[in-house]
Amino acid sequence: NRLIEALMVSADMPMGQLSLAAVYLAQGKPATAENAYRNALTLDPKSVGALLNLADLSRAQGEEVRALATLTESKALLPGSAAVRYSLGLAQIRNQQPTAALASLKDAVELEPKNIRYSYTYALMLNGQGSSLQALEVLQVLLEQAPSNYGLLFAAITSSSILGHLAEARAIAKRLISIFPQDQSANQLLLTL
Numbered sequence: 221n222r223l224i225e226a227l228m229v230s231a232d233m234p235m236g237q238l239s240l241a242a243v244y245l246a247q248g249k250p251a252t253a254e255n256a257y258r259n260a261l262t263l264d265p266k267s268v269g270a271l272l273n274l275a276d277l278s279r280a281q282g283e284e285v286r287a288l289a290t291l292t293e294s295k296a297l298l299p300g301s302a303a304v305r306y307s308l309g310l311a312q313i314r315n316q317q318p319t320a321a322l323a324s325l326k327d328a329v330e331l332e333p334k335n336i337r338y339s340y341t342y343a344l345m346l347n348g349q350g351s352s353l354q355a356l357e358v359l360q361v362l363l364e365q366a367p368s369n370y371g372l373l374f375a376a377i378t379s380s381s382i383l384g385h386l387a388e389a390r391a392i393a394k395r396l397i398s399i400f401p402q403d404q405s406a407n408q409l410l411l412t413l
Contacts, residue, residue: 234260234267241273250277266298272307279311288315295324302332306341318349329358336366343375352382368399374406381413389413 237260244253254277260270271294278287291308298304309324325342332338339362346355356379362372373396380389393410400406 234264238269268301268303284314287311302328306338322349336362347379352379355379386413
């Protein structure tokens with residue numbers, strides 16, 4: 221394959237191995253892709269991309285425990301990586317470890333506070349664990365960064381209504397409808413408040 225031959229030029233660098241792994245995955249060769257990820261880690265044991273992709277590959281193959289182990293090792297190796305903490309939190313959710321997941325997601329948010337996805341997931345987890353007030357506080361900060369984000373607005377409505385803050389929930393729902401007037405679910409949600 222010419223593409224693989226071309227990528228072999230940079231196979232002595234972690235990014236080259238990651239590129240090879242992507243091609244192998246596209247060709248339906250997960251074992252070969254895993255070898256490329258491991259080669260990337262041999263070249264750079266702290267390659268966030270290789271570590272996260274290796275964990276994702278394990279997850280895709282139904283090996284959640286192995287994915288979790290890879291991410292747990294990655295956390296020790298890269299304590300300052302928000303991406304690793306976030307992925308670890310998601311793996312912990314899938315492995316029914318909500319307390320650990322909440323801690324990992326909180327770490328991800330603290331390491332990268334401007335990442336809306338991390339904070340949004342953290343807020344959803346807080347809400348799911350019965351900490352709706354804290355979730356709402358996180359969502360309000362996020363809405364300052366992204367005032368017309370549909371998911372954030374919807375989550376803020378949910379958290380507000382769980383807390384019994386129906387006037388606030390209605391106000392947010394009206395804001396959602398003003399931004400997304402064609403959205404029927406937003407209109408229906410307002411009717412329930």
